[in-house]
Structures are given as structure tokens and as C-alpha cells.
Amino acid sequence: MQRRTLLTAATFAAALAGTGLAAHAADVVKIPCVCEMSGAGAVSGTNYHDGAMLAVKEINAAGGILGRQIVMDTYDTQTDPQVSRALVQKAIDSGAYAIMGTVYSGSTIVNMMVAQRAGVPQFTGSEAPNITERNNPYIFRTSSGAQKGVPALTAYFKDQLHVTKIAVEWVNNDFGKGGHDVFRKEMKRVGIDVVADVPSEQGQVDFSSDVSKIKQSGAQAVFVYLNEEEDARFLKEAKKQGLKAPLVGEVTLTGQKVIDLAGGAAEGAFAHVGLATSAPVPSIEAFVAKFRKAYGRDTDHNGIKGYIGVYAIKYATEMIGKFDRKALASKMHGLTLDVKKYPGMLLTTSWDKTGELSRESFMTEVKNGKQVVIGTVPAN
Amino acid sequence: MRRPGKPVLLGLGLVALALAPVGQTDYILYILSSWLVFAIAAVGLNLTLGYAGQISLAQASFMGIGAYTVALLTLAGVPWLVAMPAGVLLCFLVGLALGFPALRVQGHFLAFVTLAFNTLFFLVARNEDWLTGGPYGLSGMPRPDFWLFNTDPNLPFYYFTLIVFVISSALMWGIVRSPWGRAFKALRENPIRAESLGLDTRRITLLAFAIGSAYAGLAGAMFSPLVQYIEPGSFSFVQSLRVLLMVVVGGSGFFFGPVLGAAVVILLPEFLRFTEGYYLMIYATMVILLMVFCPSGLIGLGQRLRDRFRPGRELRGDMKQGAQL
Numbered sequence: 001m002q003r004r005t006l007l008t009a010a011t012f013a014a015a016l017a018g019t020g021l022a023a024h025a026a027d028v029v030k031i032p033c034v035c036e037m038s039g040a041g042a043v044s045g046t047n048y049h050d051g052a053m054l055a056v057k058e059i060n061a062a063g064g065i066l067g068r069q070i071v072m073d074t075y076d077t078q079t080d081p082q083v084s085r086a087l088v089q090k091a092i093d094s095g096a097y098a099i100m101g102t103v104y105s106g107s108t109i110v111n112m113m114v115a116q117r118a119g120v121p122q123f124t125g126s127e128a129p130n131i132t133e134r135n136n137p138y139i140f141r142t143s144s145g146a147q148k149g150v151p152a153l154t155a156y157f158k159d160q161l162h163v164t165k166i167a168v169e170w171v172n173n174d175f176g177k178g179g180h181d182v183f184r185k186e187m188k189r190v191g192i193d194v195v196a197d198v199p200s201e202q203g204q205v206d207f208s209s210d211v212s213k214i215k216q217s218g219a220q221a222v223f224v225y226l227n228e229e230e231d232a233r234f235l236k237e238a239k240k241q242g243l244k245a246p247l248v249g250e251v252t253l254t255g256q257k258v259i260d261l262a263g264g265a266a267e268g269a270f271a272h273v274g275l276a277t278s279a280p281v282p283s284i285e286a287f288v289a290k291f292r293k294a295y296g297r298d299t300d301h302n303g304i305k306g307y308i309g310v311y312a313i314k315y316a317t318e319m320i321g322k323f324d325r326k327a328l329a330s331k332m333h334g335l336t337l338d339v340k341k342y343p344g345m346l347l348t349t350s351w352d353k354t355g356e357l358s359r360e361s362f363m364t365e366v367k368n369g370k371q372v373v374i375g376t377v378p379a380n
Numbered sequence: 381m382r383r384p385g386k387p388v389l390l391g392l393g394l395v396a397l398a399l400a401p402v403g404q405t406d407y408i409l410y411i412l413s414s415w416l417v418f419a420i421a422a423v424g425l426n427l428t429l430g431y432a433g434q435i436s437l438a439q440a441s442f443m444g445i446g447a448y449t450v451a452l453l454t455l456a457g458v459p460w461l462v463a464m465p466a467g468v469l470l471c472f473l474v475g476l477a478l479g480f481p482a483l484r485v486q487g488h489f490l491a492f493v494t495l496a497f498n499t500l501f502f503l504v505a506r507n508e509d510w511l512t513g514g515p516y517g518l519s520g521m522p523r524p525d526f527w528l529f530n531t532d533p534n535l536p537f538y539y540f541t542l543i544v545f546v547i548s549s550a551l552m553w554g555i556v557r558s559p560w561g562r563a564f565k566a567l568r569e570n571p572i573r574a575e576s577l578g579l580d581t582r583r584i585t586l587l588a589f590a591i592g593s594a595y596a597g598l599a600g601a602m603f604s605p606l607v608q609y610i611e612p613g614s615f616s617f618v619q620s621l622r623v624l625l626m627v628v629v630g631g632s633g634f635f636f637g638p639v640l641g642a643a644v645v646i647l648l649p650e651f652l653r654f655t656e657g658y659y660l661m662i663y664a665t666m667v668i669l670l671m672v673f674c675p676s677g678l679i680g681l682g683q684r685l686r687d688r689f690r691p692g693r694e695l696r697g698d699m700k701q702g703a704q705l
Contacts (some may be wrong), residue, residue, distance in 0.1 A: 081614065082610070085609075086414070092407075114519075173515050174517075
């Protein structure tokens with residue numbers, strides 16, 4: 001019995017020894033996309049990937065970056081942080097100039113250490129605050145972190161809704177906790193009393209006790225910080241129990257997927273979004289149309305993130321005039337790409353010293369089953 | 381059962397493992413290291429499940445206890461060589477405690493007790509921020525530095541993992557061949573008869589749990605410096621199922637079964653990646669087919685094939701059905 005096992009083990013080892021490094025061609029530049037093509041993050045990851053791929057096709061058709069064609073290989077992380085770490089390593093081994101992904105914060109926080117060690121710039125779609133708090137000079141966001149997005153709502157709660165008592169419903173994972181902690185700090189700063197603080201599970205189905213807790217607390221508004229499917233379930237339950245307080249979210253609450261899942265229950269929900277596919281901005285409208293033409297479906301904000309990430313790599317590389325990973329990373333710090341000169345960015349975008357991103361953002365509301373932009377928040 | 385070729389083959393296997401990383405990329409080294417780490421956890425579960433017949437769905441939580449202990453200690457500056465035994469010992473003690481319900485409940489009920497324990501661990505790891513870092517987890521654990529042998533680069537770390545794997549497997553080999561090992565098997569096959577023969581089934585059950593858990597703790601102690609980031613999700617119930625799959629696919633109750641099973645679960649999907657969008661489907665189909673046609677796992681399949689071509693060498697009559705779950 002052991003013989004079989006050992007033979008199999010030996011075969012495995014021999015097969016492993018056979019796999020080698022692919023030859024690195026000089027006339028292409030490799031920008032692999034490591035993202036969530038399966039598992040819980042498949043919706044976000046696929047949109048991010050497809051948006052990035054769209055940018056790659058456009059750039060290649062227009063002559064590539066400094067005359068080189070972009071090659072984008074796809075690496076599926078299965079939404080598993082451990083796998084994503086291995087794959088970022090694989091992408092680096094294959095000679096990546098820069099890496100696109102990952103979208104889920106729990107994965108990015110693991111795999112960004114690998115890219116940092118290898119000195120490869122990485123453009124993530126993640127929004128957890130801690131990603132840019134680790135002094136990693138190679139990580140760059142493609143949308144603002146929660147520590148930028150949530151404070152944009154503070155003024156809305158204080159000056160527009162005039163609330164003094166507020167409730168927060170959040171998902172207890174690294175994404176939700178990041179937003180929750182920023183929110184508590186902000187509310188303390190402006191003196192709004194958090195009367196109900198309700199954590200929920202990822203994948204939670206029943207929100208009845210959560211909603212009744214919030215209802216009993218007498219909160220005048222509710223901050224909802226959940227993933228898309230949970231958002232929809234929460235909205236339905238809130239409607240069922242007749243929760244009257246305005247429901248305000250960050251990024252996800254007014255997304256098209258939430259509206260579809262929640263049916264009429266999403267009507268009237270507010271959210272601050274860094275990137276809105278419904279924004280009445282010609283560049284974004286053109287992007288949404290292009291995306292629909294290429295893939296036959298609509299994208300969420302993750303598609304825009306992937307798209308502008310690839311363009312940011314192109315513009316910054318052309319500024320430094322060579323393919324130098326370190327120079328690219330240092331160029332990105334403190335860089336502002338004006339949309340008038342760099343149309344691929346869709347909106348004027350800046351990065352600070354930590355890789356955090358800043359640009360104009362939007363307040364949205366669900367009206368007649370559609371996300372509608374009701375105001376813009378200037379870049380901070 | 382002893383054949384002269386066996387030590388030679390064992391030696392060849394070790395040489396293959398030692399040579400496997402030569403000229404490989406960091407990615408392959410990382411995958412191979414994580415295979416060996418999970419193999420240690422699966423070898424431990426194989427003792428509890430395959431040899432002693434006690435089902436446990438808490439193996440990932442013990443990996444978590446080991447990983448968090450080592451992470452917290454090494455981050456505080458304690459050397460790995462001190463932190464690792466602390467983690468393993470803690471797992472041994474907690475495993476001993478978890479073994480007590482196993483004295484009263486069996487089969488599916490025991491599975492649920494251990495499942496509840498795994499969930500409990502997950503909740504504690506996530507909610508006790510002050511200790512475990514909550515959902516953010518812990519990161520930046522240093523890899524061990526043994527004076528002349530610094531395991532920080534991936535190649536030395538692979539050899540470090542290999543050494544730990546070989547030592548722990550050799551220990552397990554000793555355990556299953558000791559009187560304890562025979563007692564474990566007796567417990568699995570017929571607890572009442574085992575007791576009537578004078579075996580202290582209570583002690584044996586507890587030991588099976590404790591030793592199996594200690595192996596998971598060791599795997600966790602390796603996992604911390606390998607990934608250098610741990611968070612509660614890495615040790616959730618799903619991960620326990622993954623370790624269970626390794627044991628069952630490889631061949632529960634066979635010594636090398638879990639090692640092979642871990643290879644299937646960790647390495648096979650990576651090999652199938654060239655099929656792109658289909659690789660997870662192909663992988664899942666292969667596992668289903670294997671379980672339908674050969675419930676005793678890959679090693680059981682190998683034995684059946686051998687018996688067909690070279691009949692008359694009945695070795696393990698007890699393993700025809702695989703270890704009963």
C-alpha cells in the first residue's frame with residue numbers, strides 16, 4: 001500500500017519539476033488580473049476583471065503602452081485569501097509589470113504583502129481602511145477607502161437630515177468592521193448619538209430582530225453597511241416592519257443588484273457612492289454603453305474600478321517613459337490625473353502618499369427602481 | 381507484510397520531495413509548502429477518524445488555536461521553537477477536553493458537537509478583538525530564523541516545512557504501530573469488544589482526540605509563518621470540511637492516505653488551472669466519481685486495482701469499506 005502512495009508522490013514531484021517559467025517576450029507588458037472569478041466575490045471580481053479587460057483591449061488597439069501590447073492573464077482566487085496569496089506570487093513569477101486586483105479586502109490584505117516584497121505595483125478594488133494604513137508603497141486603490149467614503153456622509157446626517165440619534169447595521173467581517181469603526185468615530189466627532197449598534201453575519205438571512213432592535217432604539221436614521229445580498233434582505237425586512245427612519249448606505253445600498261433583489265423595498269434608500277454607473281457624467285455614460293456592448297450586460301462600480309486601474313498604469317508609465325516598477329510606484333504617489341487630459345480616468349483622480357485615492361463622489365437615491373444621482377460630493 | 385523494497389521506495393519518495401522545489405518558482409514553492417502543512421493536519425485527523433473512528437469536524441479550529449498562539453507569541457518576540465510547543469500543548473489540552481463529549485455521543489452527534497466547537501472558536505476569534513485582532517486578523521508574523529538557517533525566503537521555508545512534516549509523520553508512524561495504535565483500531569472496529577479485552581476505551585478515545593488535535597496545532601504553528609496573515613475565516617467550519625475531505629479522498633485509515641488526499645485537495649486544482657473556467661467543475665466531478673466508486677479513497681482504489689491484477693494478497697481485510705464515518 002505504501003508503494004502506491006510513494007509512486008504517486010514521486011510522480012507528482014516529477015510533474016512539478018517539469019513546469020517551468022514561460023519565456024518573457026520583450027514586445028509585450030504583462031499586467032495580470034488576480035481576482036474573484038468564483039466564490040462569494042464572483043460578482044464583484046468578474047465586473048472588475050471585465051472592466052480591466054475592456055481597457056486593455058482599447059489600449060492595445062490604440063498601440064499599447066509605449067509601443068508594447070498589454071497581456072492580461074486571469075487568475076481566479078476563488079475568493080479565498082490563501083489562494084489569492086499564491087496566485088499573486090504566481091503572477092509575479094510570470095513577470096508581471098503591475099497587478100490588477102484583488103477586490104475583496106480579506107484577500108488584498110494577505111496578498112499585498114507578496115507584491116510589496118517583490119516590488120510590484122498593485123491596483124486593488126478593495127475599500128477596507130486598513131489596506132492603505134500599512135505603509136505599503138506598492139498598493140494603490142481604484143476607489144476611495146471607507147475612511148474617506150463614510151465621512152462624506154457625516155455632513156449629510158448632520159446638516160441635511162438633522163439627526164441626533166442614529167443606528168448602524170453592519171456586517172461583521174473586515175469590510176464591515178472597517179466601515180463601522182470609521183462611522184463610530186465620525187459620529188462621536190460631530191456629537192450624534194449612536195443608539196443602536198447591530199452587527200450581522202455575512203450571508204445572514206433573517207434580519208427581523210436586527211430591524212426591531214433599531215426600531216425600538218428610536219433612531220432617526222439608519223446607516224446600513226452590508227454587502228449587496230444582505231442589503232436587499234435588510235431593506236425588505238425594514239419595509240415589512242414599517243421602519244420609517246431614512247436608510248442611508250455607503251456604496252452598496254443603492255446598487256442595481258440590491259434594487260433588483262429587494263424589489264420595491266429599496267425605494268427611497270440613500271447611499272454615498274464613490275463611483276456610480278448612473279452618474280450623469282458623459283464619460284461614465286459612454287463607459288457604461290461600451291461595457292454593455294462588449295459583454296451584453298450592465299456592470300456595477302467594480303467595472304469602472306478595473307477600467308480606470310489599467311488606464312492609470314498606462315498614463316503613469318508613459319509619464320516616466322519606461323517600464324520601471326519602482327518608478328511607477330513613486331510616480332503614482334501624489335499624482336493627479338485630470339480627466340480632460342487623460343480621458344481613460346473617467347473622472348479626475350488623485351492618489352496620496354499611501355496609495356489612497358480621492359475624486360468626486362456622488363449621493364444617490366433609489367427612485368422608481370433606479371439609482372439616481374441626487375448630488376455630488378467634491379473630492380477630499 | 382514487510383517487503384525489502386519498502387524502505388527503498390520510502391527513501392525515493394523523500395528524495396523526490398527534497399528535489400521537488402529545485403528550479404521552481406516561488407508560487408510552486410508556496411503551494412508545495414501549504415500542501416505539507418495541510419498534510420500534517422490531515423495526518424492528525426486520520427488518527428482521530430481513520431484509526432480511532434471518532435469523527436471530528438473541528439480540525440480547522442485546532443489549526444486556528446495553534447496558529448493564533450504562535451502568531452501572538454512570535455509577534456511578541458518569542459522564538460518559534462518556544463511558541464510552537466506552546467501551541468501544540470494547548471491544542472493537546474483543548475483536544476483532551478473536547479474528547480469528553482466523545483465519550484457520551486457517537487457518529488453524527490459527535491460530528492455536531494465538534495462542529496459547534498469549530499463555530500465557537502470562529503466566533504471567539506472574530507469577536508475578541510483585543511486578543512485576536514477580530515475580523516482584521518493578525519499579520520506580519522516573522523518566519524523562524526535558526527541562526528545559520530533563515531527560513532524567510534520561500535526555498536528554505538519549504539525545507540523547514542518538509543523537515544517538520546517528516547519528523548511528525550515518523551512520530552505518527554510510531555504511534556500507530558505502538559500498542560496505542562492497535563488500541564485505536566480496536567476502538568474503531570468494535571468498542572465493546574475492545575473494552576471486554578481490558579482496554580480503557582475512555583482513555584484511548586480522549587488520547588485519539590488530543591493527539592489528532594495536537595497535530596492540527598502543529599499545522600497551525602506552520603501555517604502562521606507560511607501565510608504571515610491569519611484571520612478567523614481561515615479556520616472556519618468550511619476549512620474543517622476541507623481537511624476531512626483530504627482524509628476521506630486519500631483513504632481514511634491508511635497511513636499515507638491523508639498525505640495523498642492533501643495533494644489532491646491542494647495541488648490538483650492548481651494543476652487543473654490550464655482548463656480555466658472549468659477547473660473547479662472538473663475537480664468537483666473527479667472527487668464525486670472517486671467517492672462513488674471507491675469510498676475507501678485513492679489508496680483503497682490502488683489496492684483494489686492491485687488485487688485485481690495480482691490476487692491473493694489480502695492485507696487489510698478490515699479496510700474493505702474504508703474506515704466507517
